[in-house]
Amino acid sequence: MADYDYDVLIIGAGPGGYVAAIRAAQLGLKTACVERRETLGGTCLNVGCIPSKAMLHASEYFDAAKNGAMAEMGIEVTPKLNLAKMHAQRLDAVGGLTKGIEFLFKKNKVDWLKGYAAFESADTVAVGGKSYRAKNIVIATGSSVTPLPGVTIDQKVVVDSTGALELPKVPKRMVVIGGGVIGLELGSVWRRLGSEVTVVEFLDQLLPGMDMDVRKEAAKIFKKQGMTIKLGTKVTGVAVKGSKATLTLEPAAGGAAETLEADCVLVSIGRRPNTEGLAIDKAGLELNARGQIETDHELRTKVPGVWAIGDVIPGPMLAHKAEDEGIAVAENIAGLTGIINHAVIPGVVYTWPEIAGVGLTEDQAKEKGEIKVGKFPMLANSRAKTNHEPDGFVKIIADAKTDRVLGVWAIASVAGTMIAEACLGMEFGATSEDIAYTCHAHPTHSEAIKEAAMGVRGKAIHI
Numbered sequence: 001m002a003d004y005d006y007d008v009l010i011i012g013a014g015p016g017g018y019v020a021a022i023r024a025a026q027l028g029l030k031t032a033c034v035e036r037r038e039t040l041g042g043t044c045l046n047v048g049c050i051p052s053k054a055m056l057h058a059s060e061y062f063d064a065a066k067n068g069a070m071a072e073m074g075i076e077v078t079p080k081l082n083l084a085k086m087h088a089q090r091l092d093a094v095g096g097l098t099k100g101i102e103f104l105f106k107k108n109k110v111d112w113l114k115g116y117a118a119f120e121s122a123d124t125v126a127v128g129g130k131s132y133r134a135k136n137i138v139i140a141t142g143s144s145v146t147p148l149p150g151v152t153i154d155q156k157v158v159v160d161s162t163g164a165l166e167l168p169k170v171p172k173r174m175v176v177i178g179g180g181v182i183g184l185e186l187g188s189v190w191r192r193l194g195s196e197v198t199v200v201e202f203l204d205q206l207l208p209g210m211d212m213d214v215r216k217e218a219a220k221i222f223k224k225q226g227m228t229i230k231l232g233t234k235v236t237g238v239a240v241k242g243s244k245a246t247l248t249l250e251p252a253a254g255g256a257a258e259t260l261e262a263d264c265v266l267v268s269i270g271r272r273p274n275t276e277g278l279a280i281d282k283a284g285l286e287l288n289a290r291g292q293i294e295t296d297h298e299l300r301t302k303v304p305g306v307w308a309i310g311d312v313i314p315g316p317m318l319a320h321k322a323e324d325e326g327i328a329v330a331e332n333i334a335g336l337t338g339i340i341n342h343a344v345i346p347g348v349v350y351t352w353p354e355i356a357g358v359g360l361t362e363d364q365a366k367e368k369g370e371i372k373v374g375k376f377p378m379l380a381n382s383r384a385k386t387n388h389e390p391d392g393f394v395k396i397i398a399d400a401k402t403d404r405v406l407g408v409w410a411i412a413s414v415a416g417t418m419i420a421e422a423c424l425g426m427e428f429g430a431t432s433e434d435i436a437y438t439c440h441a442h443p444t445h446s447e448a449i450k451e452a453a454m455g456v457r458g459k460a461i462h463i
């Protein structure tokens with residue numbers, strides 16, 4: 001290795017970076033991973049996927065007990081919220097999983113370099129006053145909250161997702177700015193625990209990027225659950241006085257302003273790549289117009305030996321996308337062929353019901369050519385009906401000529417689990433006929449996928 005300290009040095013230990021580090025070490029490469037946090041796992045394990053799901057799961061039970069869903073099944077309880085304990089189980093999940101990564105680093109002999117990394121040149125980074133030279137450097141620095149100009153996040157009255165995971169008491173009125181994934185997941189948590197939640201979304205529908213049928217149905221479902229949804233509305237100011245906030249809202253298209261009072265304001269208008277302080281110019285790199293680092297399909301930047309993965313590069317900001325890129329980059333560095341299919345990356349919103357999709361939306365598919373669509377309501381699925389889960393549907397979009405599946409969308413209690421089947425099918429180039437003639441266990445929610453596929457061909461059984 002001559003005068004290199006490492007074969008691979010990875011900056012950032014989120015799902016992209018830690019997975020890349022473990023895979024590189026498994027492939028026999030001398031590997032280090034730099035992380036500035038006290039714990040490994042990045043946004044996802046510390047303040048993202050895992051703690052949000054801990055709060056979503058717990059609050060779902062509370063809601064089912066409180067809103068009568070349990071009573072419908074003959075379980076009559078009056079729930080009492082112990083928020084401190086709910087937070088403790090969240091922290092327990094985070095602690096266990098982040099420690100687990102530390103264990104995996106030790107097991108695979110990955111060196112954790114604690115501190116902030118900054119490039120000194122294309123093959124050298126400084127961490128804590130020391131320089132490390134590596135044959136390959138992977139930038140996996142992730143992303144952080146996009147601020148709303150003029151609005152200060154104090155993590156008390158005005159919070160970002162991290163603050164919203166840790167609120168010490170249930171706010172009476174919560175206003176969520178941004179009807180995307182974070183706003184709907186964390187808005188759902190506090191709505192279930194008793195807040196009056198208003199979601200203010202700039203666009204004319206929630207969840208940009210998802211299929212339009214799904215977006216419209218989601219808005220109906222969240223309204224039915226008691227959320228107030230203000231679409232086509234922008235927040236022009238937030239004034240905080242003591243423990244209260246007054247928001248000024250305006251129609252996105254212009255018009256008369258109105259005000260809204262809140263005890264808590266969640267700013268969730270997107271995330272932006274982390275590159276501050278990284279001195280990427282010293283590596284010979286620059287950012288694109290969206291502040292991201294560009295790579296080719298093999299995850300190489302334009303500088304030989306410097307690679308980038310995860311939220312810091314273009315594409316959906318999702319943990320599983322970062323992880324798959326982590327595996328692929330390590331394999332490419334080791335001289336293997338890292339494989340990642342960016343056309344088949346599922347997206348899941350972990351609300352109740354869950355909202356999931358993979359591939360093209362109906363509008364995107366129509367732009368590419370003629371299509372056929374099959375749709376099956378969860379109301380007609382025996383398991384969903386038996387479980388008192390009538391909301392949602394499965395929708396399959398296929399090419400009209402080849403019948404190849406182009407996109408699958410689902411709203412169902414377990415849509416996040418169901419979508420894996422669609423991913424596998426699409427990865428193998430499945431047609432709707434392939435799915436329609438695949439035996440699905442009865443009674444399962446997944447039968448709705450089979451029936452939607454039958455619907456593409458005009459012959460579902462149960463509707």
Ligand code: FAD
Nearest residue numbers: 012014015016036042043048049117142310311317318319
């Ligand atoms: P990150 O996880 O952001 O990790 C990057 C790491 O790099 C950080 O730990 C950071 O401290 C470190 N770092 C940055 N710069 C430096 C530096 N110069 N030196 C040293 N260390 C540095 N995605 C899903 O797929 N499913 C979900 O359910 C989901 N839920 C989410 C919920 C919330 C509330 C949030 C905020 C996000 C959620 N996400 C979810 C998105 C997911 O967390 C990210 O897509 C994922 O973490 C990106 O992984 P990454 O490795 O690219 O970056």
Ligand code: NAI
Nearest residue numbers: 178179180181182183201202235268269270271317348349
């Ligand atoms: P987002 O991009 O999902 O949603 C932001 C929303 O805010 C959009 O609907 C946008 O139109 C709206 N918006 C932007 N500016 C606005 C303004 N001034 N006023 C009102 N609305 C405005 O971003 P979000 O929810 O912050 O999440 C960030 C990222 O984290 C997402 O890209 C997502 O990939 C990831 N994430 C994934 C989760 C999952 O996979 N389940 C869960 C949580 C986050």
